[in-house]
Amino acid sequence: KAGVTQTPRYLIKTRGQQVTLSCSPISGHRSVSWYQQTPGQGLQFLFEYFSETQRNKGNFPGRFSGRQFSNSRSEMNVSTLELGDSALYLCASSQQGPRNNSPLHFGNGTRLTVT
Amino acid sequence: GNSVTQMEGPVTLSEEAFLTINCTYTATGYPSLFWYVQYPGEGLQLLLKATKADDKGSNKGFEATYRKETTSFHLEKGSVQVSDSAVYFCAGYNNNDMRFGAGTRLTVKP
Numbered sequence: 001k002a003g004v005t006q007t008p009r010y011l012i013k014t015r016g017q018q019v020t021l022s023c024s025p026i027s028g029h030r031s032v033s034w035y036q037q038t039p040g041q042g043l044q045f046l047f048e049y050f051s052e053t054q055r056n057k058g059n060f061p062g063r064f065s066g067r068q069f070s071n072s073r074s075e076m077n078v079s080t081l082e083l084g085d086s087a088l089y090l091c092a093s094s095q096q097g098p099r100n101n102s103p104l105h106f107g108n109g110t111r112l113t114v115t
Numbered sequence: 116g117n118s119v120t121q122m123e124g125p126v127t128l129s130e131e132a133f134l135t136i137n138c139t140y141t142a143t144g145y146p147s148l149f150w151y152v153q154y155p156g157e158g159l160q161l162l163l164k165a166t167k168a169d170d171k172g173s174n175k176g177f178e179a180t181y182r183k184e185t186t187s188f189h190l191e192k193g194s195v196q197v198s199d200s201a202v203y204f205c206a207g208y209n210n211n212d213m214r215f216g217a218g219t220r221l222t223v224k225p
Contacts, residue, residue, distance in 0.1 A: 105158070106151075
């Protein structure tokens with residue numbers, strides 16, 4: 001079974017631009033969560049999608065948005081990039097999501113650098 | 116709010132040494148607790164979990180017991196191997212909120 005796939009692996013953008021990150025979950029998994037990982041803040045929850053609906057949202061500004069498609073693939077968009085958005089963005093899929101104690105399966109992440 | 120605090124690393128041990136990585140949680144109610152591990156070059160993966168007080172999660176020789184009285188979920192292994200070198204994350208889920216600790220980097224030397 002293929003694991004969680006995130007594309008691209010690396011991105012370099014300049015301030016003010018926008019970016020879209022993609023995540024393909026494990027086949028059969030309906031929940032996709034996104035996390036931001038930085039050395040100072042650790043892993044911070046962005047949002048969770050389940051069956052194309054946002055089920056949970058973390059404490060991030062509206063510049064961070066996402067969506068999920070009918071095949072469970074998910075995209076995350078960040079608009080008006082700031083230097084502080086530089087981070088590793090991780091996607092995790094699970095069958096039912098963390099509320100059902102389903103284990104999360106993480107991708108290798110997309111490393112975003114904003115200059 | 117909910118939070119998870121784990122001991123800061125890095126931790127360096129010799130092979131066959133005893134490992135403890137401390138983790139405590141703060142939550143309203145009783146969260147489900149997890150340990151995730153990230154091996155070099157790989158994504159995070161679930162190591163073990165416990166969903167209620169006094170539960171013990173175990174996997175690959177690692178154990179952690181959900182202690183309600185001390186709000187802790189410390190990770191232990193009796194004899195570490197070089198292949199256990201990784202970053203370990205404690206996590207808790209409560210009221211639609213999943214929180215991770217900052218991660219502890221473990222290096223095991225032969």
